[in-house]
Structure formats: C-alpha cells, structure tokens
Amino acid sequence: MEPPKAPHSMSLKVLRLSRPTLLRQFPLPLPPKSSALSLNPGEALDLKPGEHDDQFILDPVLTLPPAFGSAYVGETFSCTLCANNELSEDDDRHVSTVRIEADMQSPSGTSALELMPADNDSLDPEVKPGGSLQKIVQFDLREEGSHTLAVNVSYSETTVTKDQAASSGRVRTFRKLYQFVARPCLSVRTKVSSAPSADSADHQKYIIEVQLENMADGTITLKKVTFNTKPTFRSASLNWDIAQSNMQHASCPIVAPRDVIQIAFVVDQRTDGPDREATKDGRIMLGQLSIQWWTEMGDSGFLSTGWLTTKRR
Known part of the structure; x- marks a missing residue:
C-alpha cells in the first residue's frame, strides 16, 4: 500500500468580483483644530472596522463554489484567486516560490489568462504562515456554452529541523476547476x-x-x-x-x-x-x-x- 499523502500546506479560494464589493468608501475629513465640531470620520462608512451585518443580502466575501450557475455573454468574468498558506507559525514546514496559473476552457478552446498584478519574476516570493497570495483574472465572455476556470497552484515546501537545518525542498502542485455556463443576456x-x-x-x-x-x-x-x-x-x-x-x-x-x-x-x-x-x-x-x-x-x-x-x- 502507498503511504497516505501529507495534506497540502496551501489552499485556494476564488472570490467573484462585483461592483458592490469594489465600492469605494471615504471617511469624513477631519475638522480643523479650531473648529468646535466633533465629527467621527468613520460615520460616513457603511460598517465600522470589525463590524458585520448579518442581514445584508450580499456576503462581504463572495466565494465561488465548484459550480456556481451561469454568467452572461457580453460581460467580463472577473475573480480573485487567493492562495492561502494554511501552516501555523510553529510548523516545521516552510513554503516558498508560490506560483498561480489559470486558464479558461470555453467551447472554442482553451485560453491562458493573464494574472494581475503582473510580476517581473515568474515565481513569487515567500508567503508567510497565515498569509495569502492574491491575483485577479478577467475574461470576456463572447460565446455561449459551458466554461471551466482551471487554476493551478505550485509551491516549494521545505522542512526545517530543530537545529535549523533545512532539508531539500519538494515542489507540490494542485489543481481546481470551477464550472459555469455562459448564457445570452x-x-x-x-x-x-x-x-x-x-x-x-x-x-x-x-x-x-x-x-x-x-x-x-x-x-x-x-x-x-x-x-x-x-x-x-x-x-x-x-x-x-x-x-x-x-x-x-x-x-x-x-x-x-x-x-x-x-x-x-x-x-x-x-x-x-x-x-x-x-x-x-x-x-x-x-x-x-x-x-x-x-x-x-x-x-x-x-x-x-x-x-x-x-x-x-
């Protein structure tokens, strides 16, 4: 029997971008010191830092399930790819050289997606425990039918012993698929x-x-x-x-x-x-x-x- 594989140190979460989640909010300007008015700059915001409204119809984090229904031809599909380091601070494993790749499989073929923001180097630096590497992808929907967003995450995992000696790292990869149907609007x-x-x-x-x-x-x-x-x-x-x-x-x-x-x-x-x-x-x-x-x-x-x-x- 093959030994069970160790769980991945990284996880992937895909967040659908929409106008409400990207809405800019600005606090009130600070009043001059000579003014008798006392205004809280945070009063202009919908929610104060750390608060959450359970009655709001849209969740602040819109996470995509593996199959999330449909989109419409003529619109731009946008989402954020988040590669999260699931290791704790005291873990003896170390993650580095994290890389995300994505492509869109449409009825006419497969198209490689450009990740934003673009980096000069193909490999990204270290993602610390609890940290996240985030990239944005966009794809113009021009044809009807089934579409699949395929995301590949690769990273190097190194084990550090108690005497701070690092073993040779190994490259680990995993792939996730997200399916939807493009319908005419x-x-x-x-x-x-x-x-x-x-x-x-x-x-x-x-x-x-x-x-x-x-x-x-x-x-x-x-x-x-x-x-x-x-x-x-x-x-x-x-x-x-x-x-x-x-x-x-x-x-x-x-x-x-x-x-x-x-x-x-x-x-x-x-x-x-x-x-x-x-x-x-x-x-x-x-x-x-x-x-x-x-x-x-x-x-x-x-x-x-x-x-x-x-x-x-």
Whole structure:
C-alpha cells in the first residue's frame, strides 16, 4: 500500500468580483483644530472596522463554489484567486516560490489568462504562515456554452529541523476547476427594409428595425445602441438618444426580464462615398449593430452583431 499523502500546506479560494464589493468608501475629513465640531470620520462608512451585518443580502466575501450557475455573454468574468498558506507559525514546514496559473476552457478552446498584478519574476516570493497570495483574472465572455476556470497552484515546501537545518525542498502542485455556463443576456432580432428616397432612383435609403429581449434573470439598463455603417452609408438614430441632439437629457431605458424593446435606425447612402460593398449573392452590406448595457449590479456588457445586409436582389 502507498503511504497516505501529507495534506497540502496551501489552499485556494476564488472570490467573484462585483461592483458592490469594489465600492469605494471615504471617511469624513477631519475638522480643523479650531473648529468646535466633533465629527467621527468613520460615520460616513457603511460598517465600522470589525463590524458585520448579518442581514445584508450580499456576503462581504463572495466565494465561488465548484459550480456556481451561469454568467452572461457580453460581460467580463472577473475573480480573485487567493492562495492561502494554511501552516501555523510553529510548523516545521516552510513554503516558498508560490506560483498561480489559470486558464479558461470555453467551447472554442482553451485560453491562458493573464494574472494581475503582473510580476517581473515568474515565481513569487515567500508567503508567510497565515498569509495569502492574491491575483485577479478577467475574461470576456463572447460565446455561449459551458466554461471551466482551471487554476493551478505550485509551491516549494521545505522542512526545517530543530537545529535549523533545512532539508531539500519538494515542489507540490494542485489543481481546481470551477464550472459555469455562459448564457445570452440579450436576444437580438433585426429587419431591414427599403424606404423611398426623394433624391433619385439610385439614392438608396433603408430602415433598420431591431427587437431586443432581455434574456437575463435581472433587470438591465441599455446604455448605448449604435449602428456602425460601411463608408458608403451613414445612419441616424430614431431612439431615446435622439433628444441629446437638442441638448436635452435622455434617460436610458430599463428592461425587465423577458421584456422587449423596439429600436430603429435610418441608413442613408452618401452621395460622395465609395462604392457599395456587396456579397456574392447580391446583398448590400450596410453595417453592424453595437449594444452596450449595465446589469442591475452595475456590471457593463457589450454585444456586436454580424454584418447586416439588404435583401437579395
């Protein structure tokens, strides 16, 4: 029988980053000595140091389980990787040269993730007992399907005897996987139709109709929707941001789950522009639709469609 393996000196904890956990709070400025006011600078903070609110809906430390549900296409997946030294101060084992590596396995393949902050050396210095090495990873979700965050932690473990003689260190590694599913946040349906032009028969004008449906579980706020045309054309918005041209405030629409919003653009051909680009089957390429939004937690999302074309001639 093989002898049982010694428990690892290091552990890994992954914390999901969100806007509430990164919210900056500033204490009140100290009053001048000549002032008669006595203000506690900590009164401006939600919680005083050392306090914890059990009734708060979000835990201050959002730890990811091995499978944590779903995320949404168009958003940026962010998390903190924490390699914690679980040894006590009087332990005869010593941990050094800790290294964290991570990659994201998506339906299209595996992508190595850049760790932040980046260090000049590939190996990190010693992590003292009770200490933690923390790195932040980010990954833009661009496709639907199952995703797996794979994290590898390697370190050197050295045993120190009572006479302070250190034995040769051994390299230990362990790997953890965190799975989630990327789902669509917005369903986009488009329709292109021709519009009569009063200039000439060769002068083309089109109406782009777009239907957006919120497929997420929470409310989203549409930040900006634009239609980026080919150089042959120019577009004009017929949506809520049209009031901005009159220097008026335009409120962004809020879309509840499964709600649908209609938007539209007018695409006009330039008289001094280059020739129109056409596909092999005779369709004219007009442009791409770009959508930006905020989630109910303040995270931003971005989605760009393929090239929209006219009907086949």
